[in-house]
Amino acid sequence: MTLILGSLHIGLIYALLGIGVYITFRVLDIPDLTADGSLTLGLAVSGIMTINNQSILGLVLAFIAGCIAGSVTGLLQTKFGIHPILSGILTMSGLYSINLLIMGASNISLIGKESVFKIFEDMLGGLDKDIVRLIVCFVVCFVVSALFILFFKTRLGLMIRATGNNEHMVKASSINVDFIKIFTLAIANGCVSLSGGLLAQYQSFSDISSGVGTVVIGLASVIIGEVLFGRRTVTIGIISAVVGSIIYRLIIALALQSSIFPSYMLKLVSAVIVGVALSIPTIKKSIENRKLRKGGI
Template structure:
């Protein structure tokens, strides 16, 4: 169980980067962008193609983010300059990216199992440090089984994800970031202040898909392959991460909201892993599990809020009755 949960946290912290990208469009810009299901695969495809053709893994990962940024900008251009509905623009770009991703990979699945990835390079540097032995000794002392692989990926990705979170927080507090947030709240008001909303939307959607593609490139290197269908249902996963995080940790500030998204992504992967441990559930039930998680995350806060309001009304009536009896 510990090994499977370790893997869930490891992948969850990478998917948190994708969830931050989805957060930028759906929550900050109020832009229902389905491009992410294509740009995630684009990131994986560009990374795999680059590594297979001898490009250093770090450069390949950066190229994945650049490709995602371009895809997001094209979606923004379709919406702002082409006057296409935001949802439809995302669907059109997602559809186009499917063929583009096939072109990039040359086949539906591109393996990197015989190639050196970013994580392989990390492990080669990490191994001589002896930190794995220290961590495994600690968990063995607690009676927990040792993991069969290194802790390097998890620790690195925690630092990378936190770094991206801090950069996102900083960006959203700059003048441009505040304008992006204002567009999501009231686009007409921002236009009345002579702000170039088209450029802001294009940039915001581009950055969002850059993060999504970056996550795709990292997941491909973690799994050792890129597949043209690995982005199916990704938007639901991103929304589930956001909804779970917001429901559990709140959204009182940008710093808290982005942290909630990261923790929501990790918790989502842990919930799915636990669900798949149930005997009657199979790997093919993952989409159903995701849908159930989203429904529960959406309904539970509303049920709790309704009960609280009902309890307040009952208490208020009781106080009014008590006041009336005392007056009499």
């Protein structure tokens, strides 16, 4: 039971990361490596603010800080013409120093501080601690998903989808592609950073190395979701990223508990899952072609 509840908590928190990665990777069609840095940025900002008894403001600031980080990546890509992947790596690398600057140490503890979880535990005093945590995680995740689903139905949302699909056509429709890209990278990284912010308050510490492999975790959630739901509309995409994130956490928790692999193998396993899942279409194609070659007349 604790295992399932724990996985649900973490799964819902990382679902925000999943949504962010879904937006850049699938909707905008740009693999954005900023996420490794912006998740930790969220942890740092939210951690420091919680220590100063401003946990809710901390989450808001974490989102805004993530937006700024995303904009930097966007600017590098569009206005300075740097390769999208390299732009993400540059921002991520720069953020490492920024994050240390914010935290003042490589690890800060929030134990005993008024985190959002603590605030709601006090407010809903009668309920079990784990249930309260679940409610908080669920509400945040629900609100963010709903906002993004609605957002992608607006005119700007349509323009973002079109930019990821055919930039040329968007330019011809008199839409500023650079603005669209910067804006999208900003909100996606804001979402990733918010995920980090919530995580810091949940686990009661912020660590400088929390962000390593973040992009891969986000991709894994997106891909697991797609295996279940298929690739359809953006609404389904966002929901499937959330569900994918929860399932990913359950799989990891089960595997760790039954000692299938030691915890230090986690990142390798995640990388393998993503690598295999992304190569499935190509492998399928080559199997089909082989069949044709053998059975062809």
